[in-house]
Amino acid sequence: MSDFYYLISGEMNPYRNLALEQEMMDHIKGDEAILYLWQNEDTIVVGRNQDIYNECKADKFLDDGGRLARRLSGGGAVYHDSGNLNYSLISRSVQGDCRYDRLLKKALLLIGIEAVYNDRNDLTVEGKKVSGNAVYEKDGIICQHGTVLVDTDISRMEYYLTPDISKLYRNRVNSVRARVANLCDFCREVMVQDVQESLIETAKAKPFEYRPDIEKVNGLEKFYMSNEWIFGGKR
Amino acid sequence: MEKKYSKKHLWIEMDGETAIIGISDFLQEKLGDIMFINLPEPGEQVKIDERFGDVESKKTVMDMESIVSGEVMKVNEDVVDEPYLINDAPNESWLIKVKADEVADNLMDEAAYAKHISQPWMQSHKE
Numbered sequence: 352m353s354d355f356y357y358l359i360s361g362e363m364n365p366y367r368n369l370a371l372e373q374e375m376m377d378h379i380k381g382d383e384a385i386l387y388l389w390q391n392e393d394t395i396v397v398g399r400n401q402d403i404y405n406e407c408k409a410d411k412f413l414d415d416g417g418r419l420a421r422r423l424s425g426g427g428a429v430y431h432d433s434g435n436l437n438y439s440l441i442s443r444s445v446q447g448d449c450r451y452d453r454l455l456k457k458a459l460l461l462i463g464i465e466a467v468y469n470d471r472n473d474l475t476v477e478g479k480k481v482s483g484n485a486v487y488e489k490d491g492i493i494c495q496h497g498t499v500l501v502d503t504d505i506s507r508m509e510y511y512l513t514p515d516i517s518k519l520y521r522n523r524v525n526s527v528r529a530r531v532a533n534l535c536d537f538c539r540e541v542m543v544q545d546v547q548e549s550l551i552e553t554a555k556a557k558p559f560e561y562r563p564d565i566e567k568v569n570g571l572e573k574f575y576m577s578n579e580w581i582f583g584g585k586r
Numbered sequence: 587m588e589k590k591y592s593k594k595h596l597w598i599e600m601d602g603e604t605a606i607i608g609i610s611d612f613l614q615e616k617l618g619d620i621m622f623i624n625l626p627e628p629g630e631q632v633k634i635d636e637r638f639g640d641v642e643s644k645k646t647v648m649d650m651e652s653i654v655s656g657e658v659m660k661v662n663e664d665v666v667d668e669p670y671l672i673n674d675a676p677n678e679s680w681l682i683k684v685k686a687d688e689v690a691d692n693l694m695d696e697a698a699y700a701k702h703i704s705q706p707w708m709q710s711h712k713e
Contacts (some may be wrong), residue, residue: 399640399647400622425621425642486646489637492593493646586624586640 353384353442354557355450357551360389365396365420365431368419370571371563373423376492377561384442384449386556388547390392391431394418395511396486398426401498403582406567415538421581424496428512434502434533436543442493451472451484451495458553462545464538471529501543502535517568589677591699592653592690597677605654605686609641612703614676617643620669625681631657632682639681641669655688656670 358375364366368389375385395407395417403409406428409419431437433558442449452468459466466476474482474497484497506533534541550556579585587599587606595613598607613632614620622642631636632652640649660683667673672679702708 398642400624400642423640423647425647486649488646490649490651584624584639 353382353444355384355448355465355554355556357386357554358367358390358559359547360387361559363390363392363433365394365418366572366575367568368437369420369422370568371576372441372496373498373571374495374563374568375439375568376441376562377490377496377564379441379443381490382443384440385518385556385559386454386550386554387441388550389437389439390433390543391420391437392433394431394586395428396420396422396431397428399423399487399510400425401428407511407513417511417583419585420429420575422485422487424487424494426483426485427514429445429483429498430503430508430512431498432503432507434500434504434543436499438497438499443491443492448502449469451497453548454553455482455497455499458549459534460545461549461553462541464534464541469512473529473566476532476534476537478530479536480529481532481534482536483529499546500531500533501541502533503520505531526563588695589697590693591682591704592693594651595703596653597648598653598689598693599690600686603685603686604659605656606680606691607653607682607684608680609672609676610652610699611670611676612661612708614673616640617641617645617648619644620672623672623681625661625666626658628661632656632658632684641672652684652688653690653693654684656684656686659683659685683700
């Protein structure tokens, strides 16, 4: 059994949260695992190799006050707001309990929701996607992260995300429109905080106490905010 | 030319001072279908142990760290355009050619690498 630690971000800023997540990968010792829980306010996040203009109404979303971000992991575009919970499971191995899929499934069961992974590896309830995931690996440290739709504004999400017009441009990765739902559609009273607590309890995680390298986090935040990265995918 | 391998599953072949770098068969199998690869431009410098690119497969995005220091002379545009070539023929689908000033000193020959990847914890992806 790995030693699990958890950290809940107090930020709602996608660039800061992505920077903190990446810097955290430097703090994994032995078979420790960190469960990082975070949220972003009104943000679209595209995958490492996606064309942002194919994936969403980028300019309109910015005009309407949203924020655009690009993550290091692959896969499709996602929408975050305060009704969505992001989890990151950072570890050296993906064996045993260090697997996001087992952890998340168990955690949802604990709050009375039975979820299954479909053939695209999305977590679904009654056939509707409630959670997506992606993986980034650097220097032997693996970051498995994903979304959990608890009470997200799905009509806003569907208005701005445009996977249908996503076209094959060179070998960029295209999103697939999935039928999505919120956990609160299946379990009325569930809130983001309940999912957080359930994940922590399932992992039997202790609070993670560490000192991030603030200079590095600031540098990474600047990188995540840069137009070269967000629009061009240039590292 | 004889290939040598790094612990992180890149291969290298030396052609005089030119180092030719690719992804090992073991790594391409572990990654699964490769969708995208990002590589440096010719003229850029790479450095031992520093990131020079990344690869996106259906399962993951993985950073690649260099096993040579020097200037990138050539980039294989064929694998940038058609990354699945790496899955089809990892030993022929080189990524970059580098004018090597220095090569990592901890590389393995074919036999040592075969032993390295046969360790039980290396086989976990086949679960």
